[in-house]
Amino acid sequence: MVNSNADSAMGILFPNSYDSLVPELVTERLMASIPFASRYRLVDFLLSSMVNCGIDNISLIVRKNYHSLMDHLGSGREWDLTRKVGGLNIVPPFAQKTVNVYNGRVEAIASIIAYLKRQKEKYVIMADTNIVVNFDFSALLQQHIDSGADVTIAYVKEEIPEGLLDIDMTKKDLYYTLEMNESGRVEKIIVNDKDKGVKNVSMNIYVIDRELLIEQIQESYVNGRTYFERDIISPQLDKLNVQGYQHEGYYARITSGKSYFQENMKMLEEKNVEELFAHSPIYTKIRDDNPTRYMAGAHAKNVMAADGCVIEGEVENSILFRGVKVKKGAKVRNCVLMQDTVIETGATVEYTITDKNVTVSSYKELKGTESFPVFVEKRKTV
């Protein structure tokens, strides 16, 4: 084989991580399948990044509400993941006597330990899907190999996002900040840091040797530990060589309904779109829509729109997903309108997120504010 398995990696994604931060968006889906930037789902970004870096054996360990994700991914063809060896592997919870969906990463990985043992790749790369990034996994892997680390954690230098500061400790989502020495070795992992200022915030992207992961998970699982970072990595920082890898390119982290809205809006700036998409292509499910039509009398200003839309009214500062219809005299400002939303004649919508298949009736007014956008649930008629 041309590619020996000496430096190859397999991927594991956790599509349900941080679901609890965006409750309104995940009533019928999970984090990974939340629509983003007019024609993508969040999972597309990490999945495409992995594929573009030659990672073609990717498991997604789902815990609930995963039908929309299964529908989106299909056989994985759009991501070139329909492989005889490797490819896409969606792992639903395994029902035993009682349906026991797992908590935390340790249990999740423990559920596929037999599968992990059979794989040939030397490394495992793990990630959550609440981040939007065109990530260079090759560079991460190269640094991991060159530094001789046991574990490498990707991080960004930023202030802790608002949505994370408000995190409810009783829910199971944690976030991590890193303290490193000058050689990049992680000396301390702080769980749910509340301090102000720029921190090394973990992206929750990890590289670890597959054998080491299996060994650590087996031991932790038996001992009832649940969190990979808090219960495995953090207590062993003296024993394990844990390195940080700084990501410097464009990236967005969805930590709340508000940040979902804001990160979508950032896609209206050409510079951001270029940074996010220039590195390599992001793949997504194809819907075979026809091009978008702007009819006589349409006004559009500062808009990102996918195919299949029909615009007869006014649209400004908004993101339109596939198949959105804006009828005559309707006004859409500062909105995120998901697939097949219909804004009927004369309706006005401002600072609003509409989920899929929403209809806003004629001459209806919906107005949110920048900090509290209105959210309309899937298939609702307002």
Next chain:
Amino acid sequence: MAKEMIAMLLAGGQGSRLYTLTQKLAKPAVPFGGKYRIIDFPLSNCVNSGIDTVGILTQYQPLVLNEYIGNGQPWDLDRLHGGVHVLPPYQKSTGSDWYKGTANAIYQNMNFIERYDPEYVIILSGDQICKQDYSDFLRFHKEKGAEFSVAVMEVPWEEASRFGLMVTDENDKITEFQEKPKEPKSNLASMGIYIFNWNILKQYLIEDENDPNSENDFGKNVIPNLLRDNRDMYAYRFDGYWKDVGTISSLWEANMEVLDPENSGINLFDEDWRIYSRNSGMTGHRIGQGAELENSMITDGCSIEGAVKHSILFAGVKVEKGAVIEDAVIMGGSTIKEGAQVKHCIIAENVVIEKNAVVGAMPEGDEKGVATVGSNIIVGEGAVIGPNAMVSEDVKGGDKVW
């Protein structure tokens, strides 16, 4: 496993009257309607009609077409048994030949058809814009107990002499065939779409091949032979939209008609008869602060800062600030820079129109020319391309081309 009907799609057409647009690609691969290529129409019609086996006969500049078709997945034609197959001329033990005519192209691929042991074969043309249900055509063919059927369109009598015409009796049975006659006896024009019983097709293809004087063409040779033998031949009337986009002006016109589905009859927005195409994979398009858009179709990857009126933009077209586009067809990846005026024209793929250049003009009086700029051309700053110009080489800044 036998198939009831398979399709043979003639895609070797050079499309020489499209000049610069078909210099590097076959006519069926010419982009159309914002995100399609002409061949998407017959291919999508096949799938939507339940035909899952299609042989595509290529000859002229097949590179772009081959890559575009690939394994046929965008049309759902990647099948275990059947699916889409590109069939270029190949070398046989008895020598190798280019396809001498439409009938010869099928003759040379009789082995391909034989593998599927079909009852019927539909012969399609890869260079027409038409949404047609071939299963309805087959129903007609079976109901009539026909051995051969041809799809026909009623055309205005005054134009009839430009077409191959089918003269029929009251039962739609064909009694005579007139190829571009001076005095037409019928106004039913052949669309070049035929259904044959496979055993009949085979017999006549062999006969035709053995005739050294034959031009090996369906219209000129095979159909007259069928008539000579009094075969059961019927004309199937089709009354939907049909356009042979063989010339620059008809290609431009058909694109403009896409913008007006309510009146033109070509509706690409019909969810019950989707036209499939290979996806560009680009991000959603972006409309900037100062953009003006009216009556236009915009697709993925476009970025619009200027004014776009009554035009079709393909994937990845950039229109900079102050640029004005009107009645134009702009194919994938082209850039229209600041202040340029692009009107009543076709701009091919990956063209750059530099600042303040002028391409084409809105019609005035009898002047209705459609300016055309070939692919990968750069039209320099301030250059002027006249309304009848056909540009196939770079134009220097400030130059005028008429």
